[in-house]
Amino acid sequence: MASVRVLVTRPAHDAAEWVRRLSEHGIAAEALPLIDIAPEPPSPALRAARQHLADYDAAMFVSGNAVTHFKLGSDQLFFETKSAVAQLDQARAAIKTRAWSPGPGTTAALLRAGWPAARVDAPAPDAGQFDSEALWARVAPQVHAGVRVLLVRGGDAEGRAAGRDWLRERLAEAAAQVDTVVVYRRRAPVLDGAQAQRARAAAADGTIWLFSSAEAIANLRQCLADVDWRAARALATHPRIGAAARAAGFGVVLDTRPSLDDVRASIESLA
Template identity: 55%
Template sequence: MPVQSPRAIVTRPAREATQWAADLQARGIAALALPLIAIGPVTNPALREELQQARACVDRYCAVMFVSGNAAQYFFESNMPLALSGQALAATKTRVWAPGPGTVAALVQAGVATERIDAPGADAAQFDSEALWQVVAPQIGPGDRVLIVRGANAPTAEGGNGREWLARQIAAAGGAVDFVAAYERGAPCLDAQQLVLAQAAASDGSVWLLSSSEAIANLRAVLPAQHWGMARALTTHPRIAQAARAAGFGSVHECRPAFDEVAASIESLYEQ
């Protein structure tokens, strides 16, 4: 039976999904968290050693870029000595780059001073590498080195995965890039109740809030026989919208990733 009031299925990793669902509920939207990406610390000993070394030498970089709030959270562990904490960046000239407000919030929580953080403005069309580069490009010249802190899709993924586009822009400007994996991403392990929810939401009018192409791939993997022709998706980037259409979602809408616009878009879908 179709849902009669705005309901969103939030597919971000658990920490973000829980917060987004709570914020949407406060807005009057019956949001449910269904994390489609599992997040955890890196487990490969070699990757953990690389991470420790990167933490110890951030002052060697003109900038450190964190791809997400999870990258910040796992790079600045709660039990990390003060010398390696976000507060230590205050004693260096190292800038801290973030692609969007969620990452900025995680960095501030980790102790990074806001005046050291560069990020796209709140009115940016997207919160991604392209928008970030427009802000930070003037910082990079020949010989400058940037550390990109990201996630790994597998325990053996050297340096992690993602942000190659940004690395190419830095290289073209004469700089150089090092990568380090601060956390691992993986497929979710959905329980029976979550699987029932996902199957029902494929046709009951729920709005799937999709903020990652990887989450879409994981959804297809856990429900390989599911038909998505009656499902509605709200995506926060053109590349994610393309992935949702390729997965078979019958209705795909796009909006900026800012919370107020996401909430308004969910509400408007129920008014149509």
């Protein structure tokens, strides 16, 4: 496997973790972040969402970054106060807010942040996909008229809510009350000379591009608009991402589930 190189295109923090995990399994991986993540500046809406989290029946976090940036600026765990430990435990027991997670990465971030595992809803570990559709299959029975749901998500470079509205549409159809809060911004990266050179080489040298977002593919095309991708190879962690890679001109695109074991097996199949 050492002869095969993999470019991990997730945001920098996530990419570093994936590089570490792949390297532990003998895969020569390196990071080339194609999405830049920045915290949303403080705002009354963000402060209100943090302060009134327990007023919601459920909070849907679109990603691990959503969890991290929702808590940014506070060292406290979810729902913590300055109360004594006994009072804190009692308060936690009284809070009924459920966390909705689209996949294992978000679930892990919630647990690290102190959200009780018994109040996290997510697709089964062996689900065919980790996305809004798989999550909805799990949480739809919780939703009825008047249920309050907070969508915690990312925004574009100007802070406008970005991403799919599929889950919001299902909630609206069920007459749920839905609020949205943007907690981070997703921006196109500025590739330095070495990064641009590496990306150009990876278009034709057999490197495997690991894509977990169609936005990363769009940013790559924006950064290197003159590159021909017909000789490039890619792994995509969702069929929609695979479709974006094919539309961008990648010659070989393999769809894979986003778990480490599935990604490893897919890399091995392309080696």
